[in-house]
Amino acid sequence: MSKDTSSSTMSIPRRLLRLLLISGLAICAGAQSADTPDPRELIRAAMQHWRGVTSYSEMTMTIHRADWQRSFSMQAWTEGDKQSLVRVTEPRRDAGNGTLVQDKSMWTYSPKINRIIKVPASMMNQSWMGSDFSNKDISKSTDIIDQYNHRLLSTETRDDHLVYTIESIPHEDAAVVWGREVIVIRDDYLMLSQQFWDQDDVLVKQMDTTSIEFMDDRNIAARMRMYKLEDPAEWTEMSVQTIDFDIAITDSLFTLSNLRNPRQ
Amino acid sequence: MLSVANLHLRTLLTLSWRNLWRNHRRTGIMLGAIAIGVWAMIFMTALMRGMVDDMLNQGIHNLPGHIQVQDPTYLDDPNVVNSIAAPGAELRKQLDQLGAVAWATRIKVPAVIASERETRGINLIGIEPAVEASISGLPALLASGRFLESDQDSGIIVGARLAERLETRLGKRVVIMSQDPDNNIRERGFRIVGIYRARLPALEEFNVYAARETLQKLLRIEGRISQLILVGDDYRDIAPLYRRLDQLLPSTLQARTWYQVDSYLAAMFNMMDGFVLVWVIIIFLALSFGLVNTLVMAIFERVREIGLIQALGMRPGLIVCQILLESLLLLLIGLGIGNGLALITIKPLESGLDISAVAEGMAMMGASSVLYPKLTTADLLLANSIVIVLGILTSILPAWRAARLDPVRALNTT
Numbered sequence: 001m002s003k004d005t006s007s008s009t010m011s012i013p014r015r016l017l018r019l020l021l022i023s024g025l026a027i028c029a030g031a032q033s034a035d036t037p038d039p040r041e042l043i044r045a046a047m048q049h050w051r052g053v054t055s056y057s058e059m060t061m062t063i064h065r066a067d068w069q070r071s072f073s074m075q076a077w078t079e080g081d082k083q084s085l086v087r088v089t090e091p092r093r094d095a096g097n098g099t100l101v102q103d104k105s106m107w108t109y110s111p112k113i114n115r116i117i118k119v120p121a122s123m124m125n126q127s128w129m130g131s132d133f134s135n136k137d138i139s140k141s142t143d144i145i146d147q148y149n150h151r152l153l154s155t156e157t158r159d160d161h162l163v164y165t166i167e168s169i170p171h172e173d174a175a176v177v178w179g180r181e182v183i184v185i186r187d188d189y190l191m192l193s194q195q196f197w198d199q200d201d202v203l204v205k206q207m208d209t210t211s212i213e214f215m216d217d218r219n220i221a222a223r224m225r226m227y228k229l230e231d232p233a234e235w236t237e238m239s240v241q242t243i244d245f246d247i248a249i250t251d252s253l254f255t256l257s258n259l260r261n262p263r264q
Numbered sequence: 265m266l267s268v269a270n271l272h273l274r275t276l277l278t279l280s281w282r283n284l285w286r287n288h289r290r291t292g293i294m295l296g297a298i299a300i301g302v303w304a305m306i307f308m309t310a311l312m313r314g315m316v317d318d319m320l321n322q323g324i325h326n327l328p329g330h331i332q333v334q335d336p337t338y339l340d341d342p343n344v345v346n347s348i349a350a351p352g353a354e355l356r357k358q359l360d361q362l363g364a365v366a367w368a369t370r371i372k373v374p375a376v377i378a379s380e381r382e383t384r385g386i387n388l389i390g391i392e393p394a395v396e397a398s399i400s401g402l403p404a405l406l407a408s409g410r411f412l413e414s415d416q417d418s419g420i421i422v423g424a425r426l427a428e429r430l431e432t433r434l435g436k437r438v439v440i441m442s443q444d445p446d447n448n449i450r451e452r453g454f455r456i457v458g459i460y461r462a463r464l465p466a467l468e469e470f471n472v473y474a475a476r477e478t479l480q481k482l483l484r485i486e487g488r489i490s491q492l493i494l495v496g497d498d499y500r501d502i503a504p505l506y507r508r509l510d511q512l513l514p515s516t517l518q519a520r521t522w523y524q525v526d527s528y529l530a531a532m533f534n535m536m537d538g539f540v541l542v543w544v545i546i547i548f549l550a551l552s553f554g555l556v557n558t559l560v561m562a563i564f565e566r567v568r569e570i571g572l573i574q575a576l577g578m579r580p581g582l583i584v585c586q587i588l589l590e591s592l593l594l595l596l597i598g599l600g601i602g603n604g605l606a607l608i609t610i611k612p613l614e615s616g617l618d619i620s621a622v623a624e625g626m627a628m629m630g631a632s633s634v635l636y637p638k639l640t641t642a643d644l645l646l647a648n649s650i651v652i653v654l655g656i657l658t659s660i661l662p663a664w665r666a667a668r669l670d671p672v673r674a675l676n677t678t
Contacts, residue, residue: 125376125441170437
C-alpha cells in the first residue's frame with residue numbers, strides 16, 4: 001500500500017481525474033507561450049482553462065504488484081477543478097464503490113456496507129482503492145500551486161511541440177513532504193511526467209504519460225503510470241477509454257445522495 | 265515496691281545479658297540473622313521507594329502536571345472541538361498568584377505526520393517553550409538539535425524513534441495534518457528542529473511538540489487551548505493548590521489532580537505503603553523462625569537451671585520477664601547493627617545506583633536505569649517497631665513454656 005503524501009505543483013495532475021484530462025486543455029490553451037513563459041503562469045493558465053469544464057469519462061485503473069494485478073473499470077464525472085465523482089463498474093464485487101470529491105472534502109461509499117464515509121484527515125495519506133495514489137492525490141485542490149516556488153529548468157522541442165521542464169520547490173511551511181518536484185509539460189498543457197524527489201534529492205516516485213491520443217476534440221493523456229523508483233515492479237496505471245467534454249451536468253450529480261443512489 | 269521492682273529488673277537484666285553471651289556462636293548467628301534481615305527490610309524498602317518515586321515523577325511529567333484543567337468532554341474525546349478559552353489577563357494574574365511552581369497552557373490533539381516514505385498517527389502537542397522545563401522536563405530530554413524558542417516557533421520536536429520510523433532526521437521537513445473544529449483538514453509543513461529521547465520508547469513515537477501559537481493558527485483555534493497545566497511544589501501534597509484553583513475556575517471547566525487523571529499512578533502511590541508493610545512482615549516471618557528456635561534451644565539447654573531458680577523461689581512471671589529481656593536485648597543489638605548497615609549502604613548510593621544491565625526491563629515498567637534509593641524516617645520506624653513488637657510477641661511462647669516448668673521434674677532432668 002502506498003502511503004505517501006504526494007503533493008503537486010500542478011495540482012491538476014495530482015487530482016487523478018484532472019490529471020488524465022488535463023490534456024483536454026491542450027487545444028483551448030493554444031499557443032499562449034511567449035519565448036520564456038513564467039512557469040507559474042504556465043501552470044496557472046492550464047488551471048484557468050480547466051475551470052468550468054465538465055466531462056464524463058470511462059477509464060480503467062490497473063494496480064500491479066509483484067505477485068498480483070487487478071483492474072477496475074470506472075466512470076467519472078468532473079466539473080471544474082473542485083468537483084468530481086468516480087464510480088467503479090467492474091469487477092462486479094467492487095461495482096458501486098464510489099468516491100465524491102467536493103473542494104477539499106472527500107467521501108467514499110461502499111454498497112456492501114451501505115455507508116457513506118467522510119475520509120478523515122488521518123486517512124488522507126492512505127492509498128485510494130489500493131492504488132499508488134493516495135486519497136490526498138485524488139482530492140488535492142488546485143490552490144496548492146501557491147505553496148511552491150516554480151522555476152523553468154529547460155525548454156526543448158519534441159515532436160513539433162515545445163516541452164517545458166519546471167522545477168517546483170515547496171515553501172517552508174507547505175504541506176508537501178517532497179524536497180522538489182519536476183514537471184515536464186507540453187505547450188498544449190499535456191503533462192508528460194512528474195517526478196517526486198525527497199529532501200536528500202533522491203527520486204522517490206514518478207508519474208509518466210505513456211500514451212497520448214486524440215479523443216472527443218482534443219489530445220488526451222490516455223495512459224499514465226505512477227510508480228516508485230524503489231520498487232519498479234509496483235505501479236498503477238490509468239487509461240482512458242472514452243471521454244466527452246462539456247456535457248450537461250445536473251446540480252444533483254455531485255451530492256452525497258447521488259453517491260449512494262446513482263441516478264444517471 | 266518500686267525499689268524491689270527495680271532490683272528485680274537489674275538482676276534480671278544482668279542474668280539475661282550473661283545468658284546471652286553463654287553461647288557466643290548461637291547469639292552471634294542470631295545477631296547476624298537479625299542484622300541482615302533488618303538491613304534487607306530497610307535497604308530494599310529504600311530502593312523500592314526510590315524506584316516508585318521515580319516512576320511517579322516520570323509519570324506525572326508525562327501527564328503532564330500535578331493539576332490539569334480542561335473541558336469535561338475533552339477527557340472522553342481529545343478532539344480539537346473540545347477546547348477551552350485561553351485564560352484572560354485577569355485569570356492569568358490570579359494563576360500567577362496561586363502559589364504554583366509553574367503553569368502553562370497546552371494544545372493536545374491527535375494528528376498525522378507524514379514524511380516522504382511513511383505516515384503515522386501522533387499526539388500533536390502545542391507547548392509554551394519558556395515554561396516547558398518545569399512542566400514536563402522535555403528540554404532536558406533533547407538529544408540533538410535545539411528546543412523551541414518561542415510561542416511562534418515554526419519547528420517541531422519529534423522523538424528519536426518516530427524519526428527512525430518516518431525515515432527522516434533532524435533538519436528535514438515533514439507534513440502534519442489534523443482537523444479544525446469544523447472538521448476541515450488542516451495541514452502544513454514543519455521542519456524538525458529537535459530530536460528527543462524519552463525514557464519510555466512508546467512516548468517517543470507518539471508525542472510531537474510544536475509551539476502553541478503556531479498550532480493555534482494551524483488548527484484555527486486562536487485564543488483557545490486544550491488544557492491548562494499546573495505544577496505544585498510536591499506531588500504528594502497538592503490538595504491546597506487544587507482547592508485554591510477550584511475557586512478561581514468557572515464551573516464549566518474541570519480541574520483534575522494527577523491521581524484523578526491517571527489512576528494507575530494513583531494506585532501505585534497508594535499501594536506503596538502497603539507494599540512496604542507486607543515486605544517488612546515477610547522478612548520478619550523468615551526471621552522469627554530463627555528467633556524462636558534460638559530461644560527454645562536456649563531454654564532446653566537450661567531446664568535444670570530454670571528448675572533450680574524456681575526452686576529457689578523465683579516466680580514464673582519473672583522467668584517470663586527474664587527470657588523476654590534476653591530476646592529484647594538480642595533484638596536491640598541486631599537492630600542496631602542492621603540499621604547501621606542500612607545507613608552505611610544507602611547513603612553512598614543516594615547519588616544513584618546504575619542498573620543499566622537490566623535497563624530494558626526497567627524501562628518497560630516505566631522506571632529508569634538509575635535507581636535513587638530513598639530512605640524515609642517512617643519506613644525506618646516501621647521496620648524497627650515491627651521487629652521489636654513482633655519479636656517480643658514471638659518470644660512469649662518459649663518464655664511461657666519455661667515459666668510453666670515443674671521445678672521438681674526440671675531439677676531431675678538429666
